[in-house]
Amino acid sequence: MSLFHTRLIILLGLVVTLGSCKKEEPAPEDENELITTVRLKFTENGTTTTQTFEWKDLDGDGGAAPTISAISLRPSRTYKLEVEFLNESVSPAESINSEILEEADEHLVVVTPSASSLFTYTATDKDSRSLPIGLAGTLVTGTASTGTIKVQLRHQPPVNGQPVKNGTVTPGSDDANVTFPLTLVP
Template identity: 50%
Template sequence: MKLNRKLTYCAVLGLAALFTQCKDSGKEVTPDDENELITSVTLNFKEAGSGTVTSFSYKDADGDGGNAPTKFDTVRLKANTEYTLTVGFLDESKSPVSDITGEIEEEADEHLIVFTPSPASLLTYTYGDKDNNNFPIGLTGTAKAGAAGDGKLKIQLRHQPGNKNGTPAPGSDDVNLDFQLSVK
């Protein structure tokens, strides 16, 4: 009989502890560092010396997934020419349009734009801007086209809240695009 009481007591105590630990606080947990919706990316190449600006764009009104992009330009550059490259990001799903470029500037310590030409000989990129921790951002820089050829230019906007270390590795992509690249 004593054993039965002890088992009952232990079972009641265990259930009480279980229900106390699993109590729902009523709060809904939501992530506080969501990736931005970006529907438009514009690359502006300003040719050194002449000052001529040529822009190339990507547009996808509903963002990643869903409908196909409505615009995806081929980046066409002059061989062995240096450019100042600036990048702009928009969310055109809102009215008025939201300029994500400004958010990237404000949250520079959480963002990195990565430029990866393939083959690598087509383009060399040098960052022209840095965040408060002296890590690159990528909203402006110098792009030098190499010898003539065709390939791709991958543009990634890496979202790296709390993890930015100057490399592309930490974080997630807000943008990951492969522009066709033609150097003539």
């Protein structure tokens, strides 16, 4: 066999070998949840009465404006707060909370006042690394005033197989970011 034929056979062998290598499929993107409703349930310590407030946008971004409950709480009180996220674009409505709890190491609920003197919020639920989840917590109100309460559901999936959730709002993206008007009245 000539040198040309030998080189041609080697070249063809390389082409077949390299061409048959299995390409890795890209990792599926971990998409954000579809959330149409955010429900806040406040129960004042020492009582069994629960007040429920909702932010609801059934048609999603761009359509009709969301409906937003005005929250009215008592000043200088401690409340148990439960946050519920729903997808009501399907029937029956789908609670997103079960998925948040299943993927607790990748989710964080952040509850923020504006002005900062309105309240403090402390999450009472924890993930497997003892970082807050935030679906349940304690909210302590300040003195009589008005402002807003922002509720964010942060989606913080691992990057390159490494966890990024660190208990702060910074990593990840918003699955939900809604603001309610808040009044603290005696």
